[in-house]
Amino acid sequence: MGSEQRRAAVYLRISQDRENTRLGVDRHREDAEALIAARRWLAVGVYEDNDISGKGHKKRPAFERLLKDIEAGLIDVVVAQEWPRLERNRTDGVRIIEAAQRHHVLLTFAKGSDIDCTTAAGRLSADMFSAIARNEIEVKAERQSRAQRQRAEQGRPPKGVRPLGYATNGEVIEHEAEAVRKMYAAFSSGASLRAIAAALSGYRGADVPHLPALPRHNRTLMIERNARRAEEGLQPRPVPEDGPWVSSTVLGILRNPRYAGYSTYTPKEVLANGDRRRSWRAQILRDEHGDPITGNWDGIVALPVWEAVQDRLDDPARISNRTGTDRKHLGSGLYRCAVCDRPVKAHGQRYRCAGHIMRSREQIDDFVVEAVRRRLALPDLHDLLPSADEPRMLEIKTEIDERRARIHRAQRDYDDELIEGLDLKRIRDRENAAIDTLEVERLRLSLGMSHNSVLKARDPLSAFDAGDLALRRQAIEILCEVRLHPHPRGVKAFDPDSVTVTWR
Known part of the structure; x- marks a missing residue:
């Protein structure tokens, strides 16, 4: 088939276009169409994934249609702005290279050269471009993660979505904070996650705790964003419909150490202890001595209350329950x-x-x-x-902190190649077993009189x-x-x- 007869498809992708201005994809389309016209190919379609990342965490509908049409023999050339616009993850890289090889499809770029995947040299070039694109993403992610950790080590509020009760700068939003305190108090008093969610949704009943009804937090956040967009002269985004709160949202609030004033960092890798139920505790940042780092913001919940709630959430009877705890x-x-x-x-x-x-x-x-x-x-x-055994509670907390510090030191020694992996596992297993025993005792002591609003009234x-x-x-x-x-x-x-x- 002569070059003037080749059927050329244009693939367009921009990672972020939150305002839907389409400036990026429009520029890329103009460049691609100019290339197609210069080489006298036949334009057969545009495949556009605007405002979608190419890292692989989200499906790209247009990319999937492009592969399907290649397999159907409808395309001879794929034109993109540059390789990273085409893909930035290993799986999609292999898919496009193998599809182009099987069907003799030429990959060409407005800001690059042709790649013929039917030849060994072409596939090598494609593999190299793919690896470079992935490396750029990974280096950027490492840089951002390190900046986020540094921010947390300094005790500064993390960037991103604000949690219920806090503004983005870490200041307390009092009416939301009061709801958070009552959520912790209700759970400490025996209320279930489901009952707390029902109370926040406005339901009332004998088994529903007394909490203020609140709109869903994602709805509140979008209303706030639209207010900022209006100040900038931008069009509002759709606001989610209000609906009932769900137990998983309540659980996330009850698990969050930020409410106790702790600074946290969420690593991308799987946590060392592999226990997702205790992941919030594991994500509390600690200094070189193993002590928790506190944030530069006011805690909403007293530390003993937060610890008591974690103890109840970690109770083996709750973990093994499959039908609910109401x-x-x-x-x-x-x-x-x-x-x-x-x-x-x-x-x-x-x-x-x-x-x-x-x-x-x-x-x-x-x-x-x-x-x-x-x-x-x-x-x-x-x-x-009955009086709470406060001295014993303090002893338990101190011993738990000491044992967690030993795990932290052992991990550091392993990183410095001072001990072997088997030694690290032995220390971690021994200390975690002791911590589990101590936390069971703390659960028995902590969920007592001091957290019952009847007896404090x-x-x-x-x-x-x-x-x-x-x-x-x-x-x-x-x-x-x-x-x-x-x-x-x-x-x-x-x-x-x-x-x-x-x-x-």
């Missing part, structure tokens, strides 16, 4: 069987321990609630409350009466142990002696 009944999993000491389960209108007891839920709950209400009404209540009885299901369950768990005995045979009336309430 409790629908006051005593399910909380009251115990007096025969075997196992937690009872809700079974229809009753509490049940298989083979031992079957008791009326309403009668038991009424009895326990009234007993707790009498306790909360005592004038010397605070003298009777000026009027605990009124706070208990007004509390949601999770808050009341936690108050009962802190105050007492409830054991259910088998109901006496032949007795229809409720027997108070068949329920044992032991005050802690």
